């Protein structure tokens with residue numbers, strides 16, 4: 001996508017980042033933490049006609065962020081959906097929003113950032129994890145929802161000639177290195193890593209334009225820039 005001129009920056013803020021063309025961007029876990037910061041960094045880079053969909057459970061912080069981003073970029077459509085991605089109903093609501101927004105989005109790229117994640121109860125050792133409901137609920141949010149949202153987004157956006165689709169998985173060192181008492185987190189991150197590797201290796205050829213990106217702890221910003229550029 002051709003970079004355009006960046007937006008106005010205030011004094012002392014350095015050169016404006018180059019802007020992309022119109023992007024259909026979906027960001028999970030946007031209400032706080034890394035996702036919220038990322039939304040603020042991303043918004044000025046999204047060209048006129050872009051759509052940004054913010055997802056998380058907490059409606060108020062999402063709405064505040066959406067209003068802030070709209071004030072900063074009049075030509076950017078910002079939507080937010082409050083949904084618990086660990087539940088069937090929440091996942092359905094998020095998927096519905098993808099199906100409403102993405103097919104009509106006039107975008108030169110799809111950028112889907114699977115950022116939302118949770119640590120699980122790290123006070124529990126491995127042998128304390130004997131409640132299947134607790135384990136299933138952890139994986140429903142951290143693994144199932146990332147897979148289902150990604151597949152729904154790719155389908156809803158569709159294949160468009162010359163249009164790139166970038167899928168980012170925000171990962172962790174815990175995906176490749178075991179940490180004591182972090183069975184859920186390590187297991188979830190490892191599972192997500194492999195799942196997205198399957199997407200990238202098995203479907204890149206049948207989904208032309210699909211670009212991978214798995215930022216890990218320590219190299220997140222560099223990897224993200226590479227994946228999103």
Ligand SMILES: NC(=O)c1ccc[n+]([C@@H]2O[C@H](COP(=O)([O-])OP(=O)(O)OC[C@H]3O[C@@H](n4cnc5c(N)ncnc54)[C@H](OP(=O)(O)O)[C@@H]3O)[C@@H](O)[C@H]2O)c1
Pocket residue numbers: 028029030031032033034035055056057058059083084085086114115116117118141170171172173216217
């Ligand atoms: N922080 C670190 O040091 C670190 C290191 C390596 C990797 N990471 C990864 O980076 C990503 C972001 O981490 P972070 O530190 O920014 O996390 P965070 O501050 O805990 O934020 C997590 C985000 O996910 C959302 N979320 C949590 N449960 C949800 C659910 N059931 N349904 C929908 N959304 C939900 C939260 O919003 P609501 O509560 O409003 O739903 C929030 O927006 C995660 O994938 C994490 O594993 C973090």
